[in-house]
Amino acid sequence: MAPGQGTQQQFRYTQTPSKVLHVRNLPWDSAEEELVALCRPFGKIVNTMCNVGANKNQAFVEFADLNQAISMVSYYASSSEPAQVRGKTVYIQYSNRQEITNNKSTGDVPGNVLLVTIEGVESGDVSIDVIHLVFSAFGFVHKIATFEKAAGFQALIQYTDAETAASARNALDGRSIPRYLLPEHITTCHLRITYSAHTDLSIKFQSHRSRDYTNPFLPVNPSAIEGSVQPLLGPDGVKKETESNVLLASIENMQYAVTIDVLHTVFSTFGTVQKIAIFEKNGGMQALIQYPDVTTASIAKEALEGHCIYDGGYCKLHLTYSRHTDLSVKVHNDRGRDYTVQDTGVLMTSQAPSLPTTTGWQVYPQSTSTYIGNDFTATGQVTVPHGQVTTWNPSLSSGSFASASNMFPSQTFATPVSHYPVSTASTAPAGLLQASQESSQYGLLANAQPAAAPTTQPPYYTT
DNA sequence: AGCACA
Numbered sequence A: 001m002a003p004g005q006g007t008q009q010q011f012r013y014t015q016t017p018s019k020v021l022h023v024r025n026l027p028w029d030s031a032e033e034e035l036v037a038l039c040r041p042f043g044k045i046v047n048t049m050c051n052v053g054a055n056k057n058q059a060f061v062e063f064a065d066l067n068q069a070i071s072m073v074s075y076y077a078s079s080s081e082p083a084q085v086r087g088k089t090v091y092i093q094y095s096n097r098q099e100i101t102n103n104k105s106t107g108d109v110p111g112n113v114l115l116v117t118i119e120g121v122e123s124g125d126v127s128i129d130v131i132h133l134v135f136s137a138f139g140f141v142h143k144i145a146t147f148e149k150a151a152g153f154q155a156l157i158q159y160t161d162a163e164t165a166a167s168a169r170n171a172l173d174g175r176s177i178p179r180y181l182l183p184e185h186i187t188t189c190h191l192r193i194t195y196s197a198h199t200d201l202s203i204k205f206q207s208h209r210s211r212d213y214t215n216p217f218l219p220v221n222p223s224a225i226e227g228s229v230q231p232l233l234g235p236d237g238v239k240k241e242t243e244s245n246v247l248l249a250s251i252e253n254m255q256y257a258v259t260i261d262v263l264h265t266v267f268s269t270f271g272t273v274q275k276i277a278i279f280e281k282n283g284g285m286q287a288l289i290q291y292p293d294v295t296t297a298s299i300a301k302e303a304l305e306g307h308c309i310y311d312g313g314y315c316k317l318h319l320t321y322s323r324h325t326d327l328s329v330k331v332h333n334d335r336g337r338d339y340t341v342q343d344t345g346v347l348m349t350s351q352a353p354s355l356p357t358t359t360g361w362q363v364y365p366q367s368t369s370t371y372i373g374n375d376f377t378a379t380g381q382v383t384v385p386h387g388q389v390t391t392w393n394p395s396l397s398s399g400s401f402a403s404a405s406n407m408f409p410s411q412t413f414a415t416p417v418s419h420y421p422v423s424t425a426s427t428a429p430a431g432l433l434q435a436s437q438e439s440s441q442y443g444l445l446a447n448a449q450p451a452a453a454p455t456t457q458p459p460y461y462t463t
Numbered sequence B: 001a002g003c004a005c006a
Helices: A032-042 A066-078 A128-138 A162-172 A260-270 A294-304 A373-378 A429-442 A444-448
Strands: A020-024 A045-052 A058-063 A091-094 A113-118 A141-149 A152-159 A191-195 A210-212 A246-252 A275-281 A284-290 A308-310 A314-321 A336-338
Touching (some): A020 A032, A032 A045, A113 A128, A113 A162, A128 A152, A162 A191, A260 A275, A260 A284, A260 A294
Antiparallel strands (some): A020 A091, A045 A058, A113 A152, A141 A152, A141 A210, A246 A284, A275 A284, A308 A314
């Protein structure tokens, strides 16, 4: 055999596809979140390994499915823009291994602490109290710590001994948390349970993400109250969201009913809406809107964030990216729709509307664009409704919630816009107006509005 | 700028 030529592989870096990708030339100090943000649009990431190599500037990403890894490699192979992390070009190839193996989690050495992965949910969907309830059935739960990693929402559950942990694992591994303990839009929520190498968790605060049931005097972390989710922090300390094709919308000041049809009309302006689910959360209303791709979702998010569906600051939209990528909407009712199936023919008429020519409506910029939006943005997930302002962490709230009413404060953070030229508004406001005009014609909004609705005044969108 | 973990 000639030297340097193996029989197994002609060339060392001629890769066969793998669901594990090797990423190199990363910034030295790049975080796992940046890697995840880059790769997530292409599929579900189940594991990562960062700070690899002598320079700590390589990483591995493992997708759930081979095709997802292939789609990412193919995309950047033919893209005019190289893959980048914080402006630095990174190089992506198939790894020469088929899976990431961490030595961290042994997984099968029995211990008193369980590592639980809760599949198909994001952290806001399953409260620590629900987790506590489920796992208390097998014995006294000492401590719980929850966190979000690339693999998803995870929890460490500490029992007294390995026997109790084993009974809980045997009973619950692969099972689902009962539906009645979950938000309505969650249909599957399977538990994957392994043993953790930990024996005693160090819980610093009682919070929405960690509990120590052996120490009732442990202080409550004011910045980790129920309902607020710590945002991912970017390298500059600024909140950084992981993009998704699914948007989480919360609707503030909902004086008028906002139905799925209304949402479908509004969000269809930016592309095909695949699925919508609406549900109650903390007394407010939220909706998940699924687009086919991240790009469409981000355009819709940018265009709609902070806008009101109706005049007077009513039904103000706040949008974040959901961690969901594919909603399991199995119903066609007032809580959920799947527009990708045509069995009922419901609303298949509202495809992406044609470009507006002249609308006849006007866009009225509102001087108070972000009176509450800043607070939402600062806390990541939009989960805090009105009326719970006393539990809010003051350090996160730049303004007083006492002013969060129709009495808009005169000072604003945003630059006041005196007028929107129609030309520059063609992507967002004009499209919105077109959408609202259509919905008026089709009467979609008429049924949704109470008698007191401003019928003489067509709905319009303000910033 | 080119592959960890045992």
